Amino acid sequence: EPEVTQTPSHQVTQMGQEVILRCVPISNHLYFYWYRQILGQKVEFLVSFYNNEISEKSEIFDDQFSVERPDGSNFTLKIRSTKLEDSAMYFCASRADRWGDYNEQFFGPGTRLTVL
Amino acid sequence: GNSVTQMEGPVTLSEEAFLTINCTYTATGYPSLFWYVQYPGEGLQLLLKATKADDKGSNKGFEATYRKETTSFHLEKGSVQVSDSAVYFCALSGSTGGGNKLTFGTGTQLKVEL
Numbered sequence: 001e002p003e004v005t006q007t008p009s010h011q012v013t014q015m016g017q018e019v020i021l022r023c024v025p026i027s028n029h030l031y032f033y034w035y036r037q038i039l040g041q042k043v044e045f046l047v048s049f050y051n052n053e054i055s056e057k058s059e060i061f062d063d064q065f066s067v068e069r070p071d072g073s074n075f076t077l078k079i080r081s082t083k084l085e086d087s088a089m090y091f092c093a094s095r096a097d098r099w100g101d102y103n104e105q106f107f108g109p110g111t112r113l114t115v116l
Numbered sequence: 117g118n119s120v121t122q123m124e125g126p127v128t129l130s131e132e133a134f135l136t137i138n139c140t141y142t143a144t145g146y147p148s149l150f151w152y153v154q155y156p157g158e159g160l161q162l163l164l165k166a167t168k169a170d171d172k173g174s175n176k177g178f179e180a181t182y183r184k185e186t187t188s189f190h191l192e193k194g195s196v197q198v199s200d201s202a203v204y205f206c207a208l209s210g211s212t213g214g215g216n217k218l219t220f221g222t223g224t225q226l227k228v229e230l
Contacts, residue, residue, distance in 0.1 A: 033217065043160065043205060043220040056217055091159060095216070105209075105218060107152075109159040 002026045004108035006092050012114045013082055021077045021111045023092030031095040032075045033105060034067065036060070036088040043091065049075065082115045089113075118143045122206050122221035129196055129228050137191040137224045139180075139206035147210035149173075149182050149189040150218070154203045163191075163204070196228045 005024045013019050025032050034046040047057040049067055066078045075094075079086055089112050093105040123138040141149065151163040151173070164173030169184035178193045189206060206221040 031216070035218070042222040043207075043218075045217040045219065048217055058217075093218075104150075104162050104165065106162075107160040 002106075004092055004094055004106050006090075006108035006111050008111060009109065010112045010114070012116065015084055015115055016081050019079050019082055019113060021079075021090050021092075021113070023075045023077075023108055024073055025075055025092065025094030026096075026106055027073070029094035029096050029106075031055075031097070031105075032067075032069070033093040033095070034077045035091045035093065035107075037091065037110075038085075038088045046077070046090075079113075082113075084115050087113055087115045118147065118208055118210060118219045120206050120208055120219055120221035122204075122224050125203075125223070126225040126227055129226070131198055131228055131230055132195045133228075135191070135193040135196045135200075135226065137204055137206075137226070139189045139191065139221060141187050141189065141206075141208050143187075143208055143210055143219075145210055147208040149180070150207045150209065151178070151180055151189070151191050152205040152207060152220075154205065154223070156202070160205065196226070198228045198230060201226055201228045 007022045032049040035043050037043045045058050047061045048055045064080045068076050089110045091110045092108040095105045119142045121140050148167045150165045152160045153163045154160050164175040166173040166182035172181045180189050180191045203223045203225045205223045207218045209216050
């Protein structure tokens with residue numbers, strides 16, 4: 001069964017450093033997402049991406065964040081200068097079709113980011 | 117904006133007990149509703165979904181009915197097992213931006229004991 005994969009599973013970085021979190025969505029999917037979950041809190045939407053551009057982003061997704069689909073298979077989330085409060089589990093998700101809420105978002109296993 | 121409210125956890129039950137986890141929502145338009153489950157150390161898995169009013173989603177003995185009149189989507193299971201111990205998230209899909217982002221509730225931790 002196809003699945004969303006994410007690397008690395010755990011990333012430790014120093015405050016102020018840049019990190020890139022990588023995701024490989026399911027191959028025929030068209031819509032891509034990043035969510036994050038701070039330990040013990042709810043899952044929060046960061047950004048959605050379609051047709052090589054951001055379709056929606058949350059207030060969390062400020063200028064320090066960017067997303068890219070560099071090669072048609074990978075989908076990356078970059079944080080330019082990490083802060084302590086960026087420590088969280090980051091989930092990538094993908095969906096088959098733009099239209100129709102009934103289409104399921106498939107989630108990856110997550111990358112745990114720890115900022116020291 | 118859209119929001120989801122779930123009952124506070126943790127919920128601790130004995131095996132074979134009946135489970136209800138309450139979920140209510142606020143949304144514009146006609147969202148789809150979902151329950152996701154997160155087992156310890158793992159990511160989110162879709163448990164069940166409902167796309168329109170009065171639909172019942174079901175999977176692995178879990179059920180939830182989309183109630184538009186009460187804006188609710190309560191999760192139920194008649195007889196829980198220890199293996200059902202996990203965090204359960206209610207979510208809705210829908211956004212004006214066309215991205216159909218998911219809005220999650222805070223999650224309810226379920227612990228099932230022998």
